[in-house]
Amino acid sequence: MSNLVPAFYELLSKMEENRMACGVILAACKNFSAESLELVKRDMEAQLTDTMTIHAAHDKSKHILGILLEQKKLADTHFYALQVKDYLLGRKLLTGGMLIASFPESSRSSAQMLMRMIQEMKDASEPGSIKVYEQHAANREQExxxxxxxxxxxxxxxxxxxxxxxxxxxxxxxxxxxxxxxxxxxxxxxxxxxxxxxxxxxxxxxxxxxxxxxxxxxxxxxxxxxxxxxxxxxxxxxxxxxxxxxxxxxxxxxxxxxxxxxx
Amino acid sequence: MREFLLYYGMFAMYYVIAINSLYFVIMMFSFKSIMGILKNSLYSRFQALSGSEHVPPISILVPAYNEELTIIENVRSLLALNYPRYEVIVVNDGSKDDTLQVLIEEFSLTLSRHMPVQPLLQTSRVRGVYHNPAFPNLYLIDKENGGKADSLNAGINLSHYPLIASIDADSLLEKDALIRIAKVYMENPEETVAIGGDIRIANGCKIENGVVKDIRLPDKFLPMMQSVEYLKAFLGGRIGWSAINGLIIVSGAFGVFRKDYVVKVGGYRGGYPGEDMNIIIKLHKYMLENNLPYRVAFCPDAVCWTQAPDTWKILGSQRRRWGRGNLKNMIEYGKNMVLRPKYKVFGMLTLPFNILFETLNPYFRITGLLALIGYTMLDMTNSHILLIYGLLNVLYGVLLGIGSILLEEIAFRRYPRFRDIVKMLFYTILMFFGYRQIGVIWRFLGHIEYLRNNNSWGTMTRTSWQPKNSKNISSLEA
Structure with missing residues (x-):
């Protein structure tokens, strides 16, 4: 199991309980240490136009950077994802595509959503693309x-x-x-x-x-x-x-x- | 002198013929009932039974003394038996290791103060009862050291159900062993007071998560010997004895009892080994004296796997203990019940058989040996006759061994490979050259121990729980 799930689980379930929106951005990234993760997080917080709480975690084995945006809907999440992409591209950290979603718009269950998103990240897509996670995607219907x-x-x-x-x-x-x-x-x-x-x-x-x-x-x-x-x-x-x-x-x-x- | 030796020789001859013929008759009874047992279990739907509302609930009692290494696995496997309603009561008998702690940690047990402990039987002080609502059918009793019998009595005091099963902490039950034994009980719940299960040697088997995955014969010499020995005792002996309701023992490693009668006869007796034979003798006595119809049954398809001692030292101490327990039981009860018509088959056949051919066996063997020396010294030996005598003895024994292997192959076929059968046959013959004789010596030493310790009852209590790996089955006889 990806370590993103335990890292975000508590937070997500809290948001779920309080019926608050929460944006999720996953990006295929190069590996970096815990310190540089902190750095990246601070950099991004400084760069992003709004002031808000973001949470970041990194899955070393799957090379996925996960970012949680509190109280952001899907549209906002998409907007910020563009900025995150710019930041990552600028530092040559991005290695693949990105996947975004927002709870509760994208799925009723945040945990399920996160797990499925991580699974979907496995299918490599071209670097720089931003895909929106869909719960009932056409391909999943047939699955x-x-x-x-x-x-x-x-x-x-x-x-x-x-x-x-x-x-x-x-x-x-x-x-x-x-x-x-x-x-x-x-x-x-x-x-x-x-x-x-x-x-x-x-x-x-x-x-x-x-x-x-x-x-x-x-x-x-x-x-x-x-x-x-x-x-x-x-x-x-x-x-x-x-x-x-x-x-x-x-x-x-x-x-x-x-x-x-x-x- | 010559005259005396001659008569003794004649006597020895008859003794050997009598003992073997009786064993043979008993085995014939085994053969007679095995087909019935086989068909019975073939047509029984144990799977459906194992979820049925109509199966009587059972309390499983697990006395544990210094079992920290194996207890978790065993309790886990006991919690996953195919049985509709049962509880597992582990009794920590004042262990000196961390048996209590590992159990408490593994199952997050907490001290519960309001447990219904009915003091039906006298036991050592119970320090506490542990429970966890997440495992509603698991209880842990922590008590001061008092021996195995004492632990079983403490378990009875706490048990909530009308049937109790006693199981050794280092034995593994097959998943449907309990339901098979319960079926035997359900056939005649009014009269069945005790049912024994089949004990087999687990050495050599592959065990995972407390379940025997791959059945193999042991590789080592001693466990293999015991494997054949157990087969002979349980299949060749106990099925036959139970057919005539003369079973003298239900092994402590796995047996099911009616709680009400166990309580009526005063529970298990502490202070001496052989408490499993003792309780059966007491049940026989009680039922016969009160003229109640009853039976002590044996269920050969309910299998309990046990770890056999694999060193001479531990095996020796186990066998000496069996000898001690057997002698104690015979002195305490046997001599008051033997050959009294009131006690029917048990008094007229089982007990005389047991005393003559089991308890007193070492003395006949040893005097036989002395007589042999006498013959040689007086130059009375006729190598021809001696050879025939010896051969007769071995052949009869091998015949009995083959009989029990045949029973195994007809009914159970746990060891399906052909070379396993050959191996078992080989060891059946090998048994008569050395192993048997050492067994006789151990029994004799046990008797000596008994006579020495006779006055020191108190100290016995502390040693009555034997070191790990030595089972608490009192004996293989009958």
Whole structure:
């Protein structure tokens, strides 16, 4: 996972809570040290025409500079992005394209937005271009919905993976709670189908952590388990699961429920 | 003198024939019931059962003494069992290492003052009960050192459910072991008072996150020997004994009990090893004296993997302890119950068998050896007869060994590779050349220890918890 997410997470969720706008600029950049990051930040604050709070962080492994502009809408963010581009070009720091977005205009969930933006940054674009992040971009509409399947039973995993793939979903399999957690951190999923009986991290903890990572994230959670006790059903829904299916299950029914949850 | 030795020789002959034939009969019972057990589990839907509302809840008791290295992994694996409703109660028996701290840290447990501790049984002072609402079915009892039996009793005091399962802190349960054992209970909940699980040797297996991933036979000599030994004792012996309701022991490493009866017979007895055999003897006694229909069952497909001692020293101390515990139980209960018709199969068959062929076994072996020396000195030996006698002994033993491997291959096939079967056969034969004899000596030494320590009950308590890696199964017999 990019270190931009933890760096901005707190701030973004605070903005989200207070229903304040927040602009995000990502730029493909050369590497520089922490001190020069401070320098760049101060320089830019001086150069920018308005006085405002900006936050900057740098991801060394992915070579991405992230800038957060408090209380700026998309239009403003775009305007400032031009200045940032000039500054970076002037110092020959820019190596690729830039991606901008603003919360809440671009996405309902700031965490999700940030994660997707970082993913999108991977597709290199020509230096100096400024792209606006779109939540429902045309290409994403066609992209199959992604499902993370966390289950210990190899047979169920294999069967469901093939079944759901043939129905046009992108399926990733994790074998225990920890594995599931790590895979969820790496990429955003539209739906997580999880068992409750999992080693290392139990299903409940997994649900809690997923909910904690991106509070309003679009990831839906479906529980698929052997447990048929009332208290398990009740607790799952209380923690934020959207559906609860018990084994033995009908794959047709499961797919219908999946479709209802992510469409 | 010659006369006496001659009669002794005759006696030894009959003894050997009797012991082996009885073992053989017991194994026949195993064969008889294995098919039923196999079909039964084949047609059972354990997966559906493991989420069912109708399965009785179980309290798992895990006594832990100086287990800081393995306890986290084990508790984690216990928390992920396929079972609808259960709780895990870890009892820290005044460990001298950081067992308590690692548990508290790992699961962020906090001291909870208002736990319903019903003092059904007397135990050492409980210092506190720890809990974390995020892990609602995990409890940790911290108490002063009092031995394994004492820890189990403390666990019973806290337990909320009508069934209890005792599990060693360094053993690993298969995910569906509990539901399989519960199924045996559910077949006859009124009469079933205790159910034993199958113990297998985990040395050599690949273990990840507290789950046995790859089943392999041990590479080392001693664990391999024990592997074959356990197979013989559990499959060849205990299935048969349970078929005639004469099971004398449910191993402490994994067994399920009805709490109400355990409490009625006074819980586990501390101060001496062999508390697992002791509780079964007490249950038999209680049920028979009160004329209640009951059964002590064995569930061979509920598997618990355990770490076997791999040095002679630790194995020796384990076997001496078994010898000590066995003798204690026989002196305390055996002699009052043996050959009393009131105690039915248990008193008429199990106990005499146990006393004659297990407890007193070393004495027959040792006198046999002395007699052999006598024969040689008096020049009575006939190499021909001696050879036949020895061969008969070994052949009978090997036959029993092969029988248990056959049972394993028919019913369970945990070791599917052909060379594993060959290896097991080889060790079954090898067992009679050295390993067996050393076992007899250990048992004898255990008896000597018992006689020496007889007056010092207090000091026994502190040593009754054995060093790591030596299991608390009282014995393999029966």
């Amino acid at each position: 199959p919905a992604s499902i993370l399947l966390v289950n210990q039973d190899e047979t169920v995993n294999e069967f469901l993976r093939i079944y759901l793939q043939r129905k046009g979903y992108q399926v990733t399999v994790a074998h225990d709670g920890m594995d599931g957690m790590e895979k969820f951190r790496e990429a955003a999923y539209d739906l997580v189908i999880t068992d409750l009986n999992l080693p290392v991290i139990s299903g409940y903890q997994l649900i809690e952590k997923i909910r904690h990572l991106g509070q309003n994230a679009m990831s839906k959670i479906m529980v698929l388990t052997d447990k048929r006790l009332e208290e398990d059903v009740q607790k799952s829904f209380a923690l934020g699961a959207s559906d609860y299916i018990t084994k033995p299950f009908s794959p047709v029914e499961l797919e219908a429920r999946v479709k209802r949850l992510i469409s």
